[in-house]
Amino acid sequence: VYPLLWKQAQSFPLFPALGEMESHMFECVNQAAVHEELEDETRRLCDIRPFLPVLKLVTRNCGRAERLLDSKIGVLIGKGLHELDAINDQEVKDFRSKMFRMSEERMQRVQMMTWMEWLQACFSPQLETSGGATITDGVAERPADLKVIIHFDQSQVRVLHPVTPYIRLCIQVKEPPHLTLVHTSTVKAMFDKEISAIGQVQTCVWDVSSLFKIVLVSGSKVNAEETAKVQVRAGLFHGTELLCKPAVSSESSGRSDHTWKDSTLEFDIAVCDLPRMTRLCFAIYAVMDKVKKQKSTKNTHLNKYQTIPWVNTMVFDYKGQLKTGDIILHCWSSFPDELEEMLNPIGTIQTNPYTENATALHIHFPEYSSHPIIFPPFDKVRQHDDLMNTETLKEIMERDPLSQLCENEKDLIWTLRYDCRENFPQSLPKLLLSVKWSKHEDMAQLQALLQIWPKLSPRDALELLDFNYPDQYVREYAVGCLSDMSDEELSQYLLQLVQVLRYEPYYDCALTHFLLQRAQGNRKIGHFLFWHLRSEIHMPAVSVQFALILEAYCRGSIPHIEVLKKQVEALSKLKSVNELIKLGTIKNARSKTKEAMLTKEAMMTCLRQSGYSETLSDLHSPLNPNILLSVLICFYVEKCRYMDSKMKPLWIVYNNKLLGGDTRGIIFKNGDDLRQDMLTLQILRLMDLLWKEANLDLRIVPYGCLATGDRAGLIEVVSSADTIANIQLTSSNVAAAAAFNKDALLNWLKERNSGDALERAIEEFTLSCAGYCVATYVLGIGDRHSDNIMVRSTGQLFHIDFGHILGNFKSKFGIKRERVPFILTHDFIHVIQQGKTGYTEKFGSFRQYCEEAYLILRKNGTLFITLFALMLTAGLPELTSVKDIQYLKDSLALGKTDDEALKQFRQKFDEALRESWTTKVNWMAHNVAKDNRS
Structure with missing residues (x-):
């Protein structure tokens, strides 16, 4: 294009003023309304997707590297930096200036790192004891052939010796180029305009x-x-x-x-x-x-x-x-x-x-x-000695977070605040709710007390980030406690930590610094921080705040930009394919067979295009950045497909080179809000962790789920699994009778397992069924039809699709369709008892698993309430007020003794068994409807 343009330009009068061809480049406005500079002349217009078919010729200047970086960041985060430049807000300018300096310093430190330091800083490998390492007295012994294998783009392989003991690291990375950081006077002037109050009378x-x-x-x-x-x-x-x-x-x-x-x-x-x-x-x-x-008294x-x-x-x-x-x-x-x-x-x-x-x-x-009137700095505070009354205090402090404190109790807690510090340090949230924030003397004493308050565990400190605790010093104290989190634990709670950024009134705060520091120190945390922020950048209330944090992360993690950019481009391609399918189904709505054939053919043709196959291949999975999705399998009709539901989700299958040729499947959804599913699966993952900490492994399958944009996201496909509905329908010629065939599930497992393998599969089924019975009851998960429960060929049962939680069960004509506290049908019992009739020892063990699992969750009731409370402003359809969280308090029987709670759970267990026939009736209706649709 450049030579052709230059040849035509020669006929114009001012052609000599253009100068050399190499000193110019094209610029366009892309789909994200961002001015994108087209540095790479080999890129196709179908990949760039300009908003209008207009390219502008611009002059390259000495700030080209910075302009290119700004352009990449704007495209990556989905919000052009020119929009941030245009914001006439001193707070925004100060925050960007500070983040620019910190990012530049970080990238300079990265340049000075050795290869090993860079690997450990970016990828933070986890200990792995399988595949050669042995365990002696709880310590893994280093195998003799331990090594680190690194795959480079140039297909080079380097083996590094020696390495940290017990670690086998196999990753695919790009060798970081030498980074040239340009700091022009123009950029510095833009970022460094700060107003100093030094010497000013206040x-x-x-x-x-x-x-x-x-x-x-x-x-x-x-x-x-x-x-x-x-x-x-x-x-x-x-x-x-x-x-x-x-x-x-x-x-x-x-x-x-x-x-x-x-x-x-x-x-x-x-x-x-x-x-x-x-x-x-x-x-x-x-x-x-x-x-x-009004017919309803609500909001009168x-x-x-x-x-x-x-x-x-x-x-x-x-x-x-x-x-x-x-x-x-x-x-x-x-x-x-x-x-x-x-x-x-x-x-x-x-x-x-x-x-x-x-x-x-x-x-x-x-x-x-x-x-100017200034709020005083911390050195103005003072403290006092106080009285003690331990017994009354203990009773108050053991209440759950949703319990309201009366004024007398608040006064007592405040009076005994030093006793709280000494004997009940985890009671800090209740002390904070007892402070009279309208009295600056009390406020000053609280701030002084915080300086000598013992450090809380990270799990306890999470509650302090709730909206009820807006004080700056309190939130800084909470973030200080979070610094003790391991990267793995931080990943567990990252979803909530991103949401509570909404509660931060100012951009420059301790939580923002903490998240950026940890994300830039661990590539995996950075990956999920990026997607949690970017998936909500379309929301006006957080658009600027999240864009500023994303910009700061990108400037401090420049090598990560290209990896994330490829993921963003891949998701854009998948969205285009999905929209093509939706359009095809509308055009061919009259003929379902014709629609399926033509639309599937159009999908395959689209995926085979080089622009699509290249973008969608060799991709780090947004669901798990440790997984490289290698080759897109789109040449086999039975592999990639779209699903027959309203939003036509895409079912994409990859062949993985690094997994010995195994396939991996992902589901792309466009039009469904996956954030509630993401929250539910996070809580299931946490339950699994808590059970394992108590030496109870209930074989939970918390598959991957990630919201990536406005009503869009990805779901991991669990391999070798099928729904209860399909298992039942394939075992019967009559759809109406399929739900009542109690042998179908056991026979399905027998077909896939024999001998000892069948024993293991039934044990897997028993454990996982217990885990999901308890989890779905505690979380109030509804809409449990037979297509929302699946079983793996290895025996693990698991639930999918969490559109209804916290007791929001579906109803029809005002009648509840789900009348049981959780799903426990007789065909499940039939598998657990290996086909034997009557309640056997196997069933007794199953019931014991359920009760033990329930009591473990009760001990962590405060944590669950906290995590849901931190999500209140996320805009989830069934989590909008504290009243929604009240369901958790009731299901966990908080405020009751363990004996009282266990009695309540046993009643629910018996009710689930007694009313299981209603579940079978619902499943029969679902199977008939499904059979008619097909």
């Missing part, structure tokens, strides 16, 4: 005794009825605690634009008593003259209001300075159920970026001093 907020107030200037685009009376309600919150009575404006009439008489809203709290993390929350509503009778306190746009902002800015001056807040229109005082303190503090149609609230923060 006022301590604790010296300001005036009552806090704000001024309502105006409201626009309120979209109220002409005759409606519009009011503004404002409240000050610390976490979910209302610090004082909300302030309410006077009424204003009009449809769109509003001003209010007596526009100053004064709050019954002094400026000096405002906590550092105070949120100012607004709701704009129109009072209805007549309220229609909201029914008399026409609209409730809401918006939140911090009282102190990210530097700890009390805000002053005018600010325009663009409101959010959607709000959760049961808003306290019609305010939404748990909502984002970001204003709505879609300003064109959003209600706008113009407010003014008055000045209380001629100097």
Whole structure:
């Protein structure tokens, strides 16, 4: 293209001014609205996918390396850096400047690393005792042939000796190129604009005794009825605690634009008593003259209001300075159920970026001093000695996190705070809920106490990152406790740690630094941090925050960019294939046979194109970056296919060179939100870990699941497995009778196992069935039809598809379709007892497994409640309020003794057996419907 362009340009008058051809390059606007520079002249336009068929010729300059890096990062994170450049927010500029410097320093350290240091820093190999290592007194002995095998792009193989004992590392990496870090004066000027307060006269907020107030200037685009009376309600919150009575404006009439008489809203709290993390929350509503009778009593306190746009902002800015001056807040229109005082303190503090149609609230923060008012640094705090009352305290501290504390109990806890530190250090969350955050003296004493508080275990410290604990020092303390986590443990809780970034009011915070540090030190953590952030970057409330963190990660992990970029491109290709299939099924909807044939043919033709096969091959799996998906098997019709459900998921099969030619399957979904499945599988993985820590292995199969974008993601295919429905249908000629054939499952296992292998398979089935009975009961997993339960040929039973959790069971015509606490049918019992009738010793062992597993989970009830609470603002359909989490408290019988809880579980177990016939009826209906569809 370049030579042809240059030849044609010679006929134009200003051609000599162009200079050399090599000093120019093409630029386009891609599908992500990012200006992408086309450095690689061999790339195809079908891979670049320009938004418009227009290429712009631009001049290469001395900052080419930086521009290319910026372009790559913009494409990778799905948000152009020019959008971040355009944000006129000093906090954003300061954060980017700081992250730029830290990333540059990290990459300079990477350049100085030896090969071994680089491998250990990026890949952090795990201990592996199989394949040659022996165990002596719990310690693995190093086999004689231990070595590290590294596969390079150039097909070179290097064997490194010696290596760390007990470790066998087999990875595919790209040899890191020598990195040239250009730091031009232009870039430095962009990132290093910082305002220093050194030498500036300041006022301590604790010296300001005036009552806090704000001024309502105006409201626009309120979209109220002409005759409606519009009011503004404002409240000050610390976490979910209302610090004082909300302030309410006077009424204003009009449809769109509003001003209010007596526009100053004064709050019954002094400026000096405002906590550092105070949120100012607004709701704009129109009072209805007549309220229609509602059939449902739900939200009756909201029914008399026409609209409730809401918006939140911090009282102190990210530097700890009390805000002053005018600010325009663009409101959010959607709000959760049961808003306290019609305010939404748990909502984002970001204003709505879609300003064109959003209600706008113009407010003014008055000045209380001629100097900036600053929240005091830690060295201003002090502490006191206190009394003790251990017995009463012990009873309070043993309650679960959902238990409410009365005012007398809060006062007692605060009075005995040093006793809490000495005897109940894990009770810190309850102490924090007892602090009167509206009194700066109490707040100062708490901050001093934190400095001498014993370090909590990482699992206990997770609760402190909940929205109820917004104090900066508390969150820094919690992050300090998390630093003791191993990489494996951090990976276990990474999903929640990304979600609680939503609770951080400022971009530059301890949690952000912690996650970036650990992600840049371990490639696998970095991989999942990237995808957890990128999968939600389309959400306006977190778009800027997550983009800033992604940019910081990429700048500090430049060698990882190309690996991630290939995954992003591969997912884009899969989305195109899926959309092609959906289009084909719509066009050929009249003829199902014709539709299947033509659409499958179109899919295979698409996958065989070089642009697709190259992008989709030799790919590090987003589900597990340790797995290289080598060769796409798309030349065999029976291998790759699309599934016959509404969203037409793709079933893609790979041949793996590094796994001796074994195949691996992944399912790509486009149109389904996988985040609830991802959460459920994470909890199942945690349950498996807790059981194994107690020496109980229940053979759980927590297969991989990863949300990668807006209602898109991947699911791991479990090999050699089939659904209960298929097993039953293949054993019977009549679909209606298949569900009642109790021998079908046992016969299926017998066909695939014989002798000792059958004994092992039945034991695997028994253990896994016990694990999933307990897990599905505790988590309240619903929609358990026979296509949502699978069995592997080795005997492991496992559940899939977790669209209904926490007791949200499906119903039809107002009647619950699922009447059992968990699935335990007689054909399951038939397998467990190896076909014998009556309850045998095998069944007794199975029941014992269930009870033991249940009691282990009860001991960790607080952890489960914490993990679900940290996901409350993720926007999952069945996890929107604390009331949803109440199901866990009930199923785990928290607040009861072990004996009482076990009695409750045994009743549920007997109920599952007694009512199992209802499950068989549901399965029969499902099998008949499935048979009719086929």
